[in-house]
Amino acid sequence: MRLRARDVIALVLVAAAVVPYVGYLIEGEMPLISSTREMASTGIFFGALAFWIIRGGNRPGRLGRIEAGLAVLAVTLYVVTIALAATAAADLLLAAFMLAVVVVFAVDLLDQSGTQQPAGHLR
Secondary structure (H helix, E strand, O other): OOOOHHHHHHHHHHHHHHHHHHHHHHHOOEOOEOOHHHHHHHHHHHHHHHHHHHHOOOOOOOOHHHHHHHHHHHHHHHHHHHHOOOOOOHHHHHHHHHHHHHHHHHHHHHHHHOOOOOOOOOO
């Protein structure tokens, strides 16, 4: 698999969301991030930007519907995380949201790489 420049930029953006999340898990806060709402907002910002960059106007590939479903799930988890940020479930929702951001990126990267073979195709 050959990474394009936009793939690397998107990877850096996803890492810009995941690294503060790991620090948030360890320390309970990071510089400029002191609450679940702020962490979720950081994740949606960098995740959406990465998705926009990696897609870059390209049409969805074979996994387009799966990507769209996962993206809707990630946005839904973001909204629920923000809405329930003051509850005991906030940390679990934040973890599910951050995982969804990483999975959307991974599926999009897989789809854009063109490495997937059609069903029934043998090499």
